[in-house]
Amino acid sequence: xxxxxxxxNIALAGVVLNVLFxxxxxxxxxxxxxxxxxxxxxxxxxYSQVGEHFDFPLQIAGQSIGFTITWLNxxxxxxxxxxxxxxxxxxxxxxxxxxxxxxxxxxxxxKTFGMLGVIFSSDLITFFVFWEIMSWSTFALMSTGxxxxxxxxxxxxxxxxxxxxxxxxxxxxxYSLFGSFDFTVIHGKIGxxxxxxxxxxxxxxxxxxxxxxxxxxxxxxxPDGYSNTFTTFTAYLSGISTRIGIYxxxxxxxxxxxxxxxxxxxxxxKINFRYIFGVFAALxxxxxxxxxxxxxxxxxLIAWHSVGQGxxxxxxxxxxxxxxxxxxxxxxxxxxxxxxxxxxxxxxVEHRTGTTNLNKLGGLIKKMPVSYLALLFxxxxxxxxxxxxxxxxxxxxxxxxxxxxxxxxAIAAVIGTLGTILSVYKLIHNMFLxxxxxxxxxxxxxxxxxxxxxxxxxxxxxxxxIFPGVAMGLIAKIQISLGLAAVPYSLHGIQTASGQLNMMVxxxxxxxxLLVAWIIYLLGSRRxxxxxxxxxxxxxxLDKNVAYNFNYEFYAAMxxxxxxxxxxxxxxxxxxxxxxxxxxxEYVRRIYTGMINTYGIYVITAFIVTxxxxxxxx
Amino acid sequence: xxxVLWIIFLPIILFVIGTFMLGYSRKFIARIxxxxxxxxQQVFYDIFKLMNKKTNISHGWMHDxxxxxxxxxxxxxxxxxxxPGFSYFAQYGDVLVIMYVLLIPALGMALxxxxxxxxxxxxxxxxxxxxxxxxxxxxxxxxxxxxxxNNTTSMLDLIHLQQAGGIAxxxxxxxxxxxxxxxxxxxxxxxxKPFEVMVAPHEIATGPMTEMGGKYLGIxxxxxxxxxxxxxxxxxxxxxxGAVNWFEYIVKLFVLFTLLLSVNAxxxxxxxxxxxxxxxxxxxxxxxxxxxxxxx
Numbered sequence: 001x002x003x004x005x006x007x008x009n010i011a012l013a014g015v016v017l018n019v020l021f022x023x024x025x026x027x028x029x030x031x032x033x034x035x036x037x038x039x040x041x042x043x044x045x046x047y048s049q050v051g052e053h054f055d056f057p058l059q060i061a062g063q064s065i066g067f068t069i070t071w072l073n074x075x076x077x078x079x080x081x082x083x084x085x086x087x088x089x090x091x092x093x094x095x096x097x098x099x100x101x102x103x104x105x106x107x108x109x110x111k112t113f114g115m116l117g118v119i120f121s122s123d124l125i126t127f128f129v130f131w132e133i134m135s136w137s138t139f140a141l142m143s144t145g146x147x148x149x150x151x152x153x154x155x156x157x158x159x160x161x162x163x164x165x166x167x168x169x170x171x172x173x174x175y176s177l178f179g180s181f182d183f184t185v186i187h188g189k190i191g192x193x194x195x196x197x198x199x200x201x202x203x204x205x206x207x208x209x210x211x212x213x214x215x216x217x218x219x220x221x222x223p224d225g226y227s228n229t230f231t232t233f234t235a236y237l238s239g240i241s242t243r244i245g246i247y248x249x250x251x252x253x254x255x256x257x258x259x260x261x262x263x264x265x266x267x268x269x270k271i272n273f274r275y276i277f278g279v280f281a282a283l284x285x286x287x288x289x290x291x292x293x294x295x296x297x298x299x300x301l302i303a304w305h306s307v308g309q310g311x312x313x314x315x316x317x318x319x320x321x322x323x324x325x326x327x328x329x330x331x332x333x334x335x336x337x338x339x340x341x342x343x344x345x346x347x348x349v350e351h352r353t354g355t356t357n358l359n360k361l362g363g364l365i366k367k368m369p370v371s372y373l374a375l376l377f378x379x380x381x382x383x384x385x386x387x388x389x390x391x392x393x394x395x396x397x398x399x400x401x402x403x404x405x406x407x408x409x410a411i412a413a414v415i416g417t418l419g420t421i422l423s424v425y426k427l428i429h430n431m432f433l434x435x436x437x438x439x440x441x442x443x444x445x446x447x448x449x450x451x452x453x454x455x456x457x458x459x460x461x462x463x464x465x466i467f468p469g470v471a472m473g474l475i476a477k478i479q480i481s482l483g484l485a486a487v488p489y490s491l492h493g494i495q496t497a498s499g500q501l502n503m504m505v506x507x508x509x510x511x512x513x514l515l516v517a518w519i520i521y522l523l524g525s526r527r528x529x530x531x532x533x534x535x536x537x538x539x540x541x542l543d544k545n546v547a548y549n550f551n552y553e554f555y556a557a558m559x560x561x562x563x564x565x566x567x568x569x570x571x572x573x574x575x576x577x578x579x580x581x582x583x584x585x586e587y588v589r590r591i592y593t594g595m596i597n598t599y600g601i602y603v604i605t606a607f608i609v610t611x612x613x614x615x616x617x618x
Numbered sequence: 619x620x621x622v623l624w625i626i627f628l629p630i631i632l633f634v635i636g637t638f639m640l641g642y643s644r645k646f647i648a649r650i651x652x653x654x655x656x657x658x659q660q661v662f663y664d665i666f667k668l669m670n671k672k673t674n675i676s677h678g679w680m681h682d683x684x685x686x687x688x689x690x691x692x693x694x695x696x697x698x699x700x701x702p703g704f705s706y707f708a709q710y711g712d713v714l715v716i717m718y719v720l721l722i723p724a725l726g727m728a729l730x731x732x733x734x735x736x737x738x739x740x741x742x743x744x745x746x747x748x749x750x751x752x753x754x755x756x757x758x759x760x761x762x763x764x765x766x767x768n769n770t771t772s773m774l775d776l777i778h779l780q781q782a783g784g785i786a787x788x789x790x791x792x793x794x795x796x797x798x799x800x801x802x803x804x805x806x807x808x809x810x811k812p813f814e815v816m817v818a819p820h821e822i823a824t825g826p827m828t829e830m831g832g833k834y835l836g837i838x839x840x841x842x843x844x845x846x847x848x849x850x851x852x853x854x855x856x857x858x859x860g861a862v863n864w865f866e867y868i869v870k871l872f873v874l875f876t877l878l879l880s881v882n883a884x885x886x887x888x889x890x891x892x893x894x895x896x897x898x899x900x901x902x903x904x905x906x907x908x909x910x911x912x913x914x
Contacts, residue, residue, distance in 0.1 A: 365680055365733060372680075376729070385721055398714050399771055407762045407909045414758045418751045421721065425728055425747055433680075433732025434740060502710040506719065509697050509707065513690030516629070517837065521686060524669050524833030527676040532735040536828050550737035550744070557891035558748045561898070 002054035011113035018106040068122035086453040111137040123181040145230035152224035163211035170204040213245025216283040227299035235343035238306035278318035285311030285416035322485040327396025338381030341457040345375035363436025374454040379424035389464035636843030668836030684730020691722030712771040734829035742825020746816040752897035753806030759905035760800040777860035789857035796908035810882040
């Protein structure tokens with residue numbers, strides 16, 4: 001029996017059981033834990049069945065539909081189930097005593113079911129159906145928790161419906177062009193299309209997936225939607241949910257259309273489809289990253305970064321070289337590990353203090369060292385500094401862009417990274433460093449069940465940084481299965497003729513450096529710990545009533561520099577888009593007059609047009 | 619064996635050069651201001667004194683660890699930079715690696731200063747990070763230009779290509795615009811005036827160093843000495859053809875440092891936003907023009 005079938009059935013059974021036991025939170029908890037443990041186990045052992053195909057006992061338009069296992073969807077499958085399991089483990093304690101959590105595990109399981117269906121589907125119909133299940137459950141997920149949640153979820157809903165309609169158009173168009181829904185059949189016939197048609201079809205699919213993966217002009221649903229829901233959902237959504245859009249882009253760009261077809265889509269010289277895609281990706285990296293600087297809420301700050309980090313994945317894919325594509329795919333995994341780690345740390349702080357407002361926290365390092373360490377590992381990964389995993393995938397991307405001859409896309413990636421360093425330092429400083437407010441004196445570290453997922457992710461973040469070869473092996477297999485060149489990787493990095501990267505050397509030298517520094521440190525006399533109020537204050541005296549902290553408007557000068565650009569370019573563009581949408585909607589609205597006569601005319605016109613088209617076809 | 623000896627002695631050699639350069643800078647500035655100035659070995663005395671202090675005040679474990687991260691990260695960076703006679707580790711990491719490991723000490727210090735819970739320190743870090751966004755963008759772009767021109771991101775390759783063709787193939791000669799842009803960015807990277815916003819003793823009580831004393835400050839000074847040499851070496855390797863022997867290397871270091879110090883001596887301090895704006899208005903467009911020259 002195919003494991004895909006087992007996997008989807010377990011997920012579906014999970015949904016049903018959760019609905020049945022919606023009265024009992026305890027049962028829901030352990031059922032979900034069991035379901036996700038099962039899912040994780042089966043998705044990991046699925047590598048033995050790569051290449052197998054599973055047909056649904058059902059035919060649509062005379063065609064069999066079903067699922068298939070490839071290296072690409074194996075890669076995404078283990079990410080989805082793995083992170084879902086960690087989220088559930090974390091939620092066990094986190095969700096205790098929270099209001100409105102009766103649907104929590106139900107929507108989580110349903111969402112996982114939808115995502116697994118999307119990634120394993122082998123034809124457009126299955127893909128579309130599961131895509132819809134996934135979008136709807138994302139909506140359900142976002143609308144739980146908090147007063148603001150339903151409002152921001154509605155924003156997503158509008159975007160997702162539009163994207164689904166565009167995707168639907170793509171599905172119908174593909175069927176009329178190729179007479180088949182099957183991915184492999186379409187891939188075989190793609191060369192027969194005219195160039196303009198190829199471009200049109202590809203654009204339809206890419207635009208539709210761009211909404212889900214929050215590419216720059218259509219990203220505005222994400223930050224509110226992700227930050228207003230439960231913090232664990234923020235982790236889950238930014239970690240994997242957004243990346244299903246990236247999966248769609250990888251599948252359609254390389255799996256269905258293929259590199260050769262895409263490279264034919266050129267306007268002039270270097271300005272081809274990939275380049276335009278890359279420019280959008282660059283905007284996605286730079287603009288949201290600098291918007292994150294302005295945020296005063298930890299969740300919102302990270303939500304903006306999860307938009308920005310998507311830009312790195314896309315720009316890697318857009319670079320078109322083996323290294324860049326590998327970097328883009330690797331970054332999906334890396335981003336998932338560190339962003340979930342960061343949000344878990346934020347959730348721990350929220351669990352203990354009840355707030356994620358960056359202006360109200362501070363000094364928690366003394367009370368919550370494990371959460372601090374988790375956040376530290378996460379932000380080093382997010383900022384892309386060695387020896388954590390984010391560095392490796394970003395290094396691939398920079399190098400691919402520089403040597404591929406895209407200097408301005410490369411500098412956009414660097415600008416994004418610098419903006420990231422700025423805002424993540426603000427994040428860790430305002431939460432854990434600086435003065436500890438008196439009201440948090442009794443705060444304790446979170447319990448074991450919340451620490452465990454953080455420890456696991458810390459190991460993953462550091463482990464993939466030192467041993468990127470573990471994931472690169474899988475990525476190389478994906479690249480070969482998609483007909484691309486594979487990166488010559490080694491366990492500790494890559495090894496090409498034009499240079500190599502060895503993260504083990506970096507890690508070992510860093511350890512050595514720390515050791516030497518420690519020896520020098522020990523040469524001095526012993527340290528003496530003092531209280532935070534025993535501090536330099538220019539001759540004044542500090543006590544618990546003196547607020548002696550710098551966290552409000554942390555980057556005021558930077559905001560001063562960026563503001564003009566932001567106001568001139570970004571806000572005007574956004575207003576322009578909003579105005580255009582308004583005007584178009586206004587015209588569309590006029591179609592619905594509310595009078596039965598007009599609708600009658602529409603029906604008759606539609607009938608006549610259909611007949612004319614049918615006559616043409618027959 | 620040779621490699622092991624280099625691993626042991628390279629930090630010591632660079633530390634000695636660095637302390638003399640810092641001593642030289644104090645003397646140089648003093649002479650411009652018509653003072654006598656401290657002796658050139660004063661920095662040694664300072665470090666020796668600080669390391670022997672009886673009281674060492676710590677605000678917590680991150681404060682302690684930050685100091686290790688600061689020096690450890692700097693030593694890590696140092697090994698990846700090729701110097702005359704030793705480039706063993708340069709093959710395992712290119713300029714991209716160097717640029718990012720260079721940020722580890724900065725991050726370490728930022729975290730430690732954060733734990734000292736002094737707003738002066740936090741303001742200093744906030745300023746340092748804003749300056750980072752200011753100077754790193756033009757500096758990176760100049761590096762991207764050089765890498766594209768030579769089709770390699772390895773510092774070792776860049777040095778070999780420049781040395782093979784003599785002075786005419788030095789980065790500063792082949793791409794003067796990029797060279798100048800990187801030079802201005804380097805001034806910011808070293809935190810010399812007019813970009814000295816991070817320390818700013820008169821405004822924020824030396825910023826990050828406010829709560830540092832005793833061996834903590836001593837280790838920071840050791841790191842500073844090595845760090846100055848590292849940052850200058852990056853520029854020398856990218857634009858001044860590296861160095862074949864240690865004499866040439868030290869001469870280049872001192873000439874470049876003197877040039878930057880002369881600018882430092884005659885300027886006041888920019889306000890932070892003006893400093894960032896300056897970086898984005900002068901070196902960045904220069905770097906963009908330089909890269910456009912390379913493309914077309």
